[in-house]
Amino acid sequence: RIMIALDNVSKIYGSGQHAITALKDVNLHVPQGDIHGVIGLSGAGKSTLIRCVNLLERPTTGHVSVDDQELTALDRATLNRARHGIGMIFQHFNLLTSRTVFDNVALPLELMRMDKNTIRERVQPLLDLTGLADKADSYPAELSGGQKQRVAIARALASRPKVLLCDEATSALDPQTTSSILGLLEDINRRLGLTILLITHEMEVVKSICHRVSLISDGELVEEAEVGDFFTSP
Numbered sequence: 282r283i284m285i286a287l288d289n290v291s292k293i294y295g296s297g298q299h300a301i302t303a304l305k306d307v308n309l310h311v312p313q314g315d316i317h318g319v320i321g322l323s324g325a326g327k328s329t330l331i332r333c334v335n336l337l338e339r340p341t342t343g344h345v346s347v348d349d350q351e352l353t354a355l356d357r358a359t360l361n362r363a364r365h366g367i368g369m370i371f372q373h374f375n376l377l378t379s380r381t382v383f384d385n386v387a388l389p390l391e392l393m394r395m396d397k398n399t400i401r402e403r404v405q406p407l408l409d410l411t412g413l414a415d416k417a418d419s420y421p422a423e424l425s426g427g428q429k430q431r432v433a434i435a436r437a438l439a440s441r442p443k444v445l446l447c448d449e450a451t452s453a454l455d456p457q458t459t460s461s462i463l464g465l466l467e468d469i470n471r472r473l474g475l476t477i478l479l480i481t482h483e484m485e486v487v488k489s490i491c492h493r494v495s496l497i498s499d500g501e502l503v504e505e506a507e508v509g510d511f512f513t514s515p
C-alpha cells in the first residue's frame with residue numbers, strides 16, 4: 282500500500298524571466314512503513330519536494346496523495362484536517378520559546394480544540410517515548426539541540442500522524458546527537474509503523490536508517506534504489 286504518492290509534480294517559483302524550476306516531473310511512491318530518503322546537493326530541490334508533500338508549497342502541476350487522499354484536490358478546511366495525518370520536523374526545530382516542553386507538544390492538540398484531560402493523556406506518553414519525561418516544565422532555551430529535536434518529534438506525533446516528514450532534521454546536530462535522533466526515528470518507525478520521508482545532504486543519514494533512497498539533482502529524481510544497492514552500485 283502506497284502512503285505517499287507524488288505524481289508528475291513540478292514546481293516553478295516566480296514567473297517570466299525570473300522563473301526558477303525547482304521540481305521537474307517528480308514521481309515518488311513511498312509504501313506504508315518505509316523510511317525513504319531523498320538526498321541531493323544544496324539547491325537540488327529537496328526542501329521544495331518535502332514541502333510539496335503537505336502542501337506547505339503547492340505544486341505548479343501534478344498530484345500529491347497521502348494515505349489515499351489526494352491533497353491537491355482538497356479545499357482548505359479538508360486539507361487542514363488531512364494535515365493532522367502528516368507530522369513534520371525541521372532542521373532548526375521551530376519550537377515556541379515562550380512555551381514549556383509540555384505546552385509545545387500540546388500545541389497541535391489545543392489547535393484541534395481537544396480538552397485538557399485528553400491532551401494530558403496524549404502528551405505524557407509522547408514525552409516518555411522521546412525521553413523527555415523529566416523536561417516537561419523546561420523551556421526550549423534550557424535544552425540541548427538533541428533535546429529540542431526530541432520535543433519537535435513529540436509535537437509532530439501528537440496528532441497521531443501516519444506519515445512523518447523530516448526536513449534536514451539532524452543537520453544542526455553533532456554526530457553523536459545525530460545518531461541518537463536517528464535511533465529515535467527508527468524506533469518510531471518500528472513501534473508505531475510510521476512511514477517516514479526525509480531529506481538530507483548527508484550520506485550517513487541515508488546509510489544508517491533509510492530503506493530506500495532517491496537522488497535528486499536539479500529538480501529531477503535521477504535514481505531510486507534500495508539503500509544497499511545504492512551504495513554498492515559502481
Ligand code: ADP
Pocket residue numbers: 294295301302303321322323324325326327328329330
Ligand atoms: P534544497 O532543499 O535541495 O537546497 P530548495 O528546494 O530549497 O533546494 O531549492 C531549489 C531551488 O528553488 C533553488 O534554486 C532555490 O533557490 C529555489 N527556491 C526555493 N524556494 C524558493 C522560493 N520560495 N522562491 C524562489 N525560489 C526558491
Ligand code: ADP
Pocket residue numbers: 328372449
Ligand atoms: P533549507 O534548504 O535549509 O530549507 P534554504 O535556504 O534553501 O534552506 O531555504 C530557506 C527558506 O527560504 C525556505 O522557506 C525556502 O523556500 C526559501 N528560499 C530558498 N531559496 C529562495 C529563493 N531563491 N528565493 C526566495 N526564497 C527562497
